[in-house]
Amino acid sequence: MNGNGNGTPGKGNGTPQLGMGIGWRPEIADAIEGLSGVDWVEAVAENICPGHLPDALVRLRKRGVTVVPHGVSLGLGGADRPDVQRLADLAARAEALGAPLVTEHIAFVRAGGALTASPVLEAGHLLPVPRTWDALRVLCENVRIAQDALPVPLAVENIAALISWPDEELSEGQFLAELVERTGVRLLIDVANLHTNHVNRGEDPVKALDELPVEAIAYVHVAGGLERDGVWHDTHAHPVTRPVLDILAELRARVSPPGVLLERDDDFPPAAELAGELTAIRETITAGPATAGGDRRPVGAGAYAPKTPAQGDARRDVPETPRPVETAGDGVRARIALEQVALLSSLVAGTPAPEGFDARRLGVQSRALAAKRAGVVAKIAPELPEILGAGYRAAFLAYAQIRPMRGGYRRDALDFAEHLLIGGRPEDAAARRRLTLWWEDRAAPRPPRRATRLVRAATRAVLVRK
Template identity: 55%
Template sequence: MTGVGIGWRPEIAAFVGALPGPAFTEVVAESLHHIDPALLPDVPVVPHGVKLSLGGAGEVDPARVRLLAEAAELVRAPLVSEHVAFVRAGGLEAGHLLPVPRSRESLDALTRNIRLTLAELDVPLAVEPIAALFDWPDDEFTEGEFLTELLDRTGARLLLDVANVYANARNRGRDPVAVLESFPLDRVAYVHVAGGAEHDGLYHDTHAHALPQEVLALVAETARRVPDHLGYLLERDGDYPPAADLVRELDAVADAASLPRIT
């Protein structure tokens, strides 16, 4: 996928449907079976899973994997995506994406679950490292090393979220560009872009605030480092602004990535 897209949400369905030229869209995979396909724009649709718990200690739920595969078939998706995270443990649901320890044991669990998922999919899988407000003690890898090893083991692609890169780097006191450069950028399938805000000294990836210039700068850095044009998707999941503001953000992403505007 090449170009600029926006995540489809019921609250902005009319806006997304009226856009003249989004390159693609993304829909939460677990909600796809409840959406009228006629509401989706006539562009490639990527089902984006949030409940597989790929990083859990136990095996992924086969029913949830089938749901993801069925979502991909339903919209003839070019690929699907999920998170390098866990959402349940010991029979309890967290209701939130939680970071995995960057350990060999965690790599083994993720490798197993990604392979089980890929065995049921007819399309590629891209995995997204999340924004985390804490790190587990005694991590054995940097984030870049961990992701590289994981993709080497599984053949999965990388869903690069530059907003998550910025959030993690800022909260850890690191250089966002250096963190970006440590990632396996040759495996990027597409890119997420989103806004956030600071609260109590920590930067939160909210998807409900305007895009900061620092995140747009990482879009530009990504475009410079990846020789082929990528797809850049704007995420918004709350406090939806007027349509004109969303248009300005989409144009800003396109400009930063040196891609044609979609409006």
């Protein structure tokens, strides 16, 4: 069955009934196994190897816990058509996990290449697409390509953004409604992202909920963040705030979502705190959509108070046969490609801000992207901050100002190490030798032979003792 049809049968519109879930991360795998009331988990698709599933995920599946792969690298909002290999990899992960659906984002993550005759730049982050009719045509065609390539239904997520495109023609709710109408795709609605866009872009989350087709929701994300200097950062590393729960209550006043999931990606708290956040989410969902009198019940003293009569659980049918999608011609794709590469280049390569963008806000986004790169590289290559010590972050941020990411985070780690070594750094000779050995182990065209590995291991042992 391809992704254009309905998924595993469930209540109402055929969407699988998932229940209460939590984002699965290796750092909290043990805590998740011990949590009660967890019906399903979501795993980052790119971190899963179909032939070697983590033991903790295997145990959860044996207990009957559903696992949904959540992709972050397709770039469905990009000007290019989805990469065939990335789609095949996502399909393989869905099949390996026995997933009832897969999810991705309404975003672009890279720009450049053949459409612009320029090098491909990687954002390392989810960036917003312009809400224009042309961008919608490109997105719809890309979604349909993905749906046809996947063995299970696809749901796509609204993203958080620090920046806005100039001259947008549709609101977020209108954009999502058109996308569903034209493709039949399901929606993954992140209420924390609605709050982020309220703070950063002045968008009304209640208006967005009123406009979007809530009957198409596959499930809901809830996450934490923090506000700094008037900018909301969707960190997934802080507790869920009251305003986010208020938006969740607003959504619940319109529809009973098939699933709700807590996301946490960093600064993981003790299991008891995770359980407390799940309880707060569960209470918000089970509080009910409306009182007997028909008005929405109060949702607390947060930013989003009840405003209109409740719609309860009324649903419209998601189109079984979506409207024919207008194909986006190569001319439209080329123009959007140029716009996206100009924006991304300003964010990661220091080129001037494209016309119509807020240069100050682009600076905030640029610094956030560089900080994220430094953090992710430190996670996937922990030897680098260990070798460089307290100087790691400053050195990486200086490198990021002049070297855009071009091949993913693992390549970025190697390029950073090479950049330092070419410049004769670190100044400490022993640290430089350690960094050289680390780079050679990973950058060589083929793995070193056993004798070479033994010599290097002995060398490292000597360096550590020094």
